[in-house]
Structure formats: structure tokens, C-alpha cells
Amino acid sequence: MKDVNQALAAEFGLSAEEYQRVLDIMGRTPSFTELGVFSVMWSEHCSYKSSRVWLKTLPTKAPWVIHGPGENAGVVDIGEGLAAIFKMESHNHPSFIEPYQGAATGVGGILRDVFTMGARPIANLNALRFGDPKLANTKRIVDGVVRGVGGYGNCVGVPTVGGEINFHPSYNGNPLVNAMTVGIADKDKIFLSAAAGMGNPVVYVGSKTGRDGIHGATMASTEFDADSESKRPTVQVGDPFVEKLLIEACLELMATDAIVAIQDMGAAGLTSSAVEMAGKGGVGIELDLDHVPQRETHMTAYEMMLSESQERMLIVLRPDREDVARAIFEKWDLDFAVVGHITDTGHIVVKHNGVIEADIPLDPLAEQAPLYHRPTTETPKQAELGDVADPVGILPALFKLIGCPDLCSRAWVYDQYDSTVGGQTVKRPGGADAAVVRIEGKKRAVALTTDVTPRYVQADPEMGGKQAVAEAWRNITAVGALPLAITDNMNFGNPTKPEIMGQFAASIRGIAAACVALDFPVVSGNVSLYNETEGKGILPTPAIGGLGVLEDAAQAVGLAAAPGQSLVLIGSIAGHLGQSLWLREIAGREEGPPPPVDLVVERTTGDFVRTQILAGAVAGCHDIADGGLLVAITEMLMGGNTGAVLLAPPADIAEHGWWFGEDQACYVLAVTNPSALLAAASAANIPARLLGLAGGSDLTLAGGATISMIELSAEHARFFAEWMN
Amino acid sequence: MRAAIVVFPGINRERDMAIALELSTGHKPRMVWHKETSLDGIDLVVLPGGFSHGDYLRCGAMAAQSPIMPAIRAHAERGGYVMGVCNGFQILTEAGLLPGALLRNAGLRFLSMDCNLRVERSDTAYAGHYTPGQVFRAPMAHGDGNYFASADTLDRLEGECLVAFRYAEADGSLTTAANRNGSQRNIAGIYSSNLRVLGLMPHPEDLVDPLMGGTDGKPLFDGLAAALAA
Amino acid sequence: MKAVVTVMLKDGVLDPQGKAIGHALATLGFAGVGEVRVGKRIELELGENDPEAARKAAEDMGRRLLANMVIESFKVEIV
Amino acid sequence: MKAVVTVMLKDGVLDPQGKAIGHALATLGFAGVGEVRVGKRIELELGENDPEAARKAAEDMGRRLLANMVIESFKVEIV
């Protein structure tokens, strides 16, 4: 085995200073295994060394928050003694290297983060970003990722109910795969990972350990370069069947009183789970690797400690409950092995073949973990856009937009995801601004969404951060639910570049401001940095996963408008075309500042809309986002298989600005009694305007321009079908 | 009616099925672990949807070898009622309790969307609350629902009127477009010769509540409850 | 002793996977590719040392689990 | 000319399917079954008549489409 020195430390991704710090902590040259432990625990992925200082500034508290960041997932009180447990996590690098397995194991990993806390997973979402659709490689990655998300989620029987998929050349070499899981538990039966109890057995359950994904955590913490090829053997393969058994077995065990602490083996496998569990509990832990269930022969301590084999959990049991636990895992045909015990040494001690392979003090490992205040430079503000002429006219632009890769129907994607298993899916993908999933046996439901508009964040990271949170809040509001909390997945480029770190810091500022203004705290999240290939970084992509609650699922509304219903705009449109899809797709420019977000207006407008929905005054509701008002209207009409006759825009706004501007805090409502709604709005001082009447089979503008909905729907459905034929 | 749902490792629509059955019968079905060996006192045995044993090798192949299978076979031979939905249908064909096999969907992709099913006959315990030729909606969610059988098996099924449901358009016409998974003769579900064993790919159990988008699937369970009453 | 069980779809059972591969190969520019059939290769480590016993066991496995005789046929090879 | 491309997972890569099959064989009472690995067997009709050219073509197909070189390896046989 190589001898341990600075060169090896560098290979393991530790800087010279970091290695020196290891030497100081150990007071000697670390063993190969010890160096491995330090390198993964101090990797960006596990230590958050570049992002921690900023993450700490996020608002994480509210009366309904039971556990914020710091646990495997966030936990919020949703009433009736129930808690929603959720988190989003990235699997970007693995999905580039092996799209199917990368995406599949990403779903598996986030599921474990949620059920390890005692929740039965009830919904999955996935936020995906890919490169230029014209590239064959993009097609291959999209196909593999979508199959992988479905392959794993469908098999474990958790409905995949929502997400996003967008395209931009900046993701050519760095696709983003962010998976989110939501689970439900009794709020007084939450399981945590802090180990306790001198001598308590430490139990390993699930799949056997192989040489999978060794150093995955460090891989997830470095830029891609030519020799990423050589990192390929670390690809992990997921086994959703075993995951399903693991869910059922863990939930069965959790119904007993056997568990002291439990934690999934995620990134950095046995190392991070053992270190985090003992560290959080302020105890020590001793592992005897001879007892670790192994798939391969002659595995070294280093390999076993760093393996990222999937579908494994680590549990600290009450000593007198070992047999109860063993029986449950044997029933489910899962491995069950006592691999160690809790000590009072404050050290993690790893033995193999009677030899002590590692002995590391836990406090310094955590407390002296590197923490960087990386230099930041502010992103320069974009010049105002000024007037942009309309080169094509309204309906031709609509036709082009409705069929473009970023706005066309996503049915090809979600038709491959089982969205109904569980029998509780009230609003399926495509049916509403947020997915709505009822809690089995209750009237209550949760509303779920993921959102971010990377081109806004690129143009103005702070405003873009605000907008991402605002849009998540709006989407939850648009189904009638009360937004409660978010999880975030911060996907950025190389943090050692000041302009990248500047984007990160500014978007955190924006996210934080929006969370405060909207009472929408961050309860969990994940950071993925170094999303760069040959120096080219991705658009900054702080994906937001939002959760809201509906006391009665029957009150949820979708986005479809039915014939005979009036369309009413709530909110005010200034015709903001900067960074709009119209500007990119029709005028061929990616310029200008993103639409401004006024959080006070956002809140008053949304609260009004929600009140109207809960009062039963609204048949359909859709917020204005990508593509603007006319795209929103068209989506509502396609959803209800109807056309509409629309009224003229106000005289003081350019027509294309009115129809395609991406102004924030706006909703289109489909109602049977428009005058009542308009009256209520003016009484509440909320801008509102009658837009037109749904009906017929054509979309007709004031002045007579018209297009058949059949044509629009066909164009809407075309892209993915043709692309993937 | 006393119903049992067989729980094979990896199935995942057992709770959906239990909800639908309880809604129509008023009783919670008994959950039977695949390692049990008796079904005494059970009128209806349901093999639910999911991915038994991960759908590895062939969907349903390993579940068809479960310890509970002899009891299910005996129950069927006794003229008992057995319903297999999705993975349950695959298990029944693998076990030889229904003819044919379910191959990979023609498009090689998982299909999750509502489909229209045409009721081929309603003089059975399962379809009694539908009318012949009626079309109802049901979610489907499968990667291997492409029904295949030899030509003579198909002709026998048709001859004995053992086709239960076919993929159809809303107006009942049988088109290739409606037959998304490529099944022969648009077959979505079939009966055993005595009409007591039913296998179907789509999931009526997931459409029994207006909140979930409709109640098109409920008549199947109401019909069973009525036919097997007491 | 190692047994290799090869499972192929019977002729007449259409093989969408094979068709898709043939199609993909054509679009990749491989000319003149005719029929493509896809099957499974299952390699088993057997406790047996007697080739005949091993073959019998493998054939038994093929019939009872590894192949579905309605749509598939299989071959056993002892290596 | 006919080519047979056999695709197997690389050693060390988890084979969930093989694992499940091994488990099922054991419950069926087949004793002493060790590791089970499952791969694909792809039979291709090639327009080629020259064995060497056929092999080259098949190997090219293996690399570019039939095998996922990240986790799989393949063998070509001309028959």
C-alpha cells in the first residue's frame, strides 16, 4: 500500500494546509485508512467547507419547524400530529458519468435520508438540467437519467409527482440531477442520528459492501477534466428492490422501541455515518470491519470505510432489542450484522483482522474541518433592456414558444414515472402548479414543487435567488395550499473563483430575504459545487423544493380552464422582457435584468389568491412564469381542451410585453363569476383584470388574429416525441 | 366477502388495493405474507401490483415460486376467486394460472398514464357492475404489459370469450394508438375458463375516489362485493 | 463447476428490444445489419463437480425458473 | 455472417439481478449455487462475408451501442 505523505493527500483531494491540519490533529503520520477518512469527511460534499459560512445565514426557524438543517432531512409540523420530512440532494457528477445509475442511485440516496428519520416516503420529485438538445450526448444523458429516475422510483413504489427539466448549453458537460423525497411520520416519532449509550451495539443492515463508488464524495467535489474517465470505476449500481425491503424493514423496526439512533450510509458510506452518529452524540465508536457483510473478497479497511455501496443503514440499538431487530431484517432477507459498539473515548476506532486501522478523535475531525471564507466578487448588474421590437407578431411567437424545449409538454418525461402508486395523488404532473398528494386516511394533503430560473440567477444572483423561492411559494399557493418550508439544492461552479462564490453568496442573500418575507424557512438542502468542465461553469442553479399543506385535499385546484369560464389576471404586468424566454427564443438575445421580485406584493397577492381558492371561488389557477401571460393562458386552455377569446391589452403596454413579459407575483384564475372576483380584488386593493372567456376550439385575440388549439397542442407535444422517437 | 392480499417482497400497490377493497366491501382485507401457506376461509385472493423480487429475470417469475403459490393454485382449482393486477397478472401467467405472457412494452418504455378499457363481458363476478362494451378509465403503470400468447391460445380465449378488457379509444374502438404497450388484440385482461381468475394490467384500484380523478374503477370492486356477498 | 444458461425468445415471439437495437445500429451507420435477437446469458457457480450432474441441475433450473417456456427456450453449457 | 455479442457486467460491479436469481434458486431448493451473473446475448445477422470484417464491425457495435463500457464489458464471437 502507498505510504502516506503530502503527495498522497493531494491525490485524495486534501490541500497542503489541510494535510498539515491532519498531522496536527493526529500528532503523527495518519494511516492510509485514516487519511481516507479525513479526505472524505473534509471533502466539499461532506464538509461544506466553501459554503457553510453562507448556509449559516439562511433562516431556518418557524413555529412549525421541528428539525431544520443538521439532520438527514428537514421536518415540519403539518397538523393532526403529523410531520412532513423532506430534502433534496444532487447526483450531478455520477449522472454525467453513468446517467441511468447516477440518477437511480440519486433517488435511492435521498429516499434513505427521509425514511431514516421514520417517515414513509410518499412522493418523489426531480429537478433536471441538461445541455443543448442538439447534441447527441444530451439526448443520451436525458434518456438515461429519466429512465434511471423512473427505474428506481417506480420499483420502490414511491410516486414521482413533479419536478422540472430545462436545457441550456452551460450544462453540456455538467447535467444537474437533483432528487427530492417527501415522507410522512407521526411528529412524536422522529428518529435522529445522534448515537448514545455506552456499549450499545452498532448494527449494519441492508446490502453487502463492495468496492462501489470509493471516493465518490471526493469525486463530487472536484471539477471534471480529461481524466474523469479514470474515475469511472467508482460508479455505483442501485438495487431498488433492496431499497424497498429496507424501507419496509426499517419502518417495521421503528414501530418498536429498539432504535437509539439511525442513519443512512450515503456519501462516504460507513465513514460518514459512523463519524456523524458518534460526533452528534458526543460519544465514541468502535467498528470491527471483520463483521461487515462483504460482497468482494480481500477488501481492505480503507475500501470498506470509503465504499459507497448503496442501500445500507447504520443503527445503534438498545442492547436488549438485538434479537427483535435481527428477526425483522431476516424476515426481509436483508443483511444484519453487529459491526461495533458505542464507546466513551470520543474517538472512532476501526479494527480489521485484529489490527487497529484507524483511531481518530472525533471532535477535531468535525470542529477543525476546513472552513473557507472564499473571496467573492459581485455579479455586475445587467444593463436595462430598453425597447425591443416584436419581429414576428403575437401568435407566431406563441406557437414557437409553446413548442420550444423549455416550454413544451413534459409528458414524455412524467409518463415514464409512476405518479399514482399509493392511490393518494390528487394532482398529477402537468395537472397543477404544484403536485398534491393526500395523506393516506386523512383529508389533509401536501403540495410540492421544485423551482429555479437559472438564467435569472445568472443575470442577477440575488434577484434570481429571491425569484426561485417566490416561484416555489407561488406554485404552492396556486393550488390553494399554505406554503410551509423549503429545501434547497445549490448547484454552482468552481467556488475558488470569486465570481462563482459571488453568485453563491448573492443568491443565498436573495433566498434568505424571500424566506423571511414569505415565512418559508429552509429546513434542509444540499450543495453541489465544481459543476465545471474545462473551466466552463453551469448557470448558477439554486434549486428550491417547496412544501405546503392543504387541510382538505378536496379544496385543491388544478390549472385547467373549462369552456365557459372567465380568465382573470391577478397581479400587475409591466411587460418585463429582460431574460424572458420570448427574448431568447424570438429575439435571439439573453440580456437584461431579470424581472424584479417585490416580496411584499408577492405575499399580499398570493394570500389573496389562496383565500379565493379556499373560498371555492376558483375553478383553475396558474401562475405566470416562463413564457409569460399568453403561455400561461394557453397551458390552462390545453389542460381543459378548450379555446378562448381574449380581450385587448391595456393601451399603455407594448403588446408583446403584455403577453410574453415574465412579471412576477401574477396569477391567471379561471372562474365562473368574474365580477365577484374583480370586486373582491379591488376591495383588497389587489390589481385584477378580466382577460377573456374560455370556449370554442381556437385561441382568438382582440382584433381577430386566431390559431387553432389543436395546432398549438400538437406543437406543444412535438419536441420530446420527435427527439426521442 | 373475505378478501386476502398476498404480499410478495417488492410489491407496492398492496395498500391501494386494500383501500379500494375496504371501500366497497366494508372490511379490511387480510394481508398474507408470501411465505404463508394457507388461505383458509378466503373468498377472494388478490395479487397486487408492484415489482415482486425487483422484477428481476422476468416480472413475476420468482414470486410464482413463492411458498404461498400452492395455496393460491389450490384455491383456484377449488373454483375460488383470484385477481392479479399488473405484477399480479404477470405472476398468474408465470404460475400458469392464466395463459400467455407479458412482454416488455412495445416502445421499451415504462408507461404511466390513464388508459381506456372496453368491457368485453359483464356476466362475471368482476364486471357485473359494468355493461358489455362500456368503456372506463384506469391508470396504468408498467414496463412489461405487452400481452402475448400463441395464435391458438388467442383464438381459444376469443372463442370462449375469456378476454375481460381491451385497450380502446373513449368511443370503444380498438386502435393501435389506444394499445400503447403493443398487446396482441388489444388485450388488457383475461379470465380463466371458469371466469373465476382474472388478470389485468391497469389499476382500477387507483381510480375509486373522485379526488384522485374519478371513480371509474369502483364498479369492479362494488361488483365483486355484490357477487361474493356473505 | 460453472454452468452457462442461455435464454432466447422463441422464433415467432417478437423481440422489440432486438428491433430497437437493429434500428439504432442502422442510424449509427452500420449497414446491412439483418435480424437482431436479444437474450439472456446466466452464469452460475455450481457446487457440483460432476459435469453430468451439473448439466442436469442447470437444465432443471432453466425449466423451473430461468426460462419461461411459453415464450423462451434455453441452452445449457458446462464450462 | 452471424455475430454473437455477449455483454456482462464488469467484475466488482453489483449485479442485483444475479443476486436475486441466486436467492430464488436457493429457496427453490437448489443447494450449493454460488455467484450468479446475468448478462445479455445479442445475435446479429451481418451483411459481411469476411469473418475479420464481421468481427471488426461487431466490436465496433459493442463499443458504440451494445455495451455500456462504464459498467459492462463484451465479447464477440463469429458463427
Ligand SMILES: Nc1ncnc2c1ncn2[C@@H]1O[C@H](COP(=O)(O)OP(=O)(O)O)[C@@H](O)[C@H]1O
Ligand atoms: N444548501 C443548504 N441549505 C440548507 N441546509 C443544507 C444545505 N446543504 C446541506 N444542508 C444540510 O446539511 C446537512 C448535511 O447535508 P448532507 O450532507 O447533504 O446530508 P446527507 O449527508 O444526509 O446527504 C443536512 O441536514 C442538510 O439539510
Ligand SMILES: [Mg+2]
Ligand atoms: Mg443522510
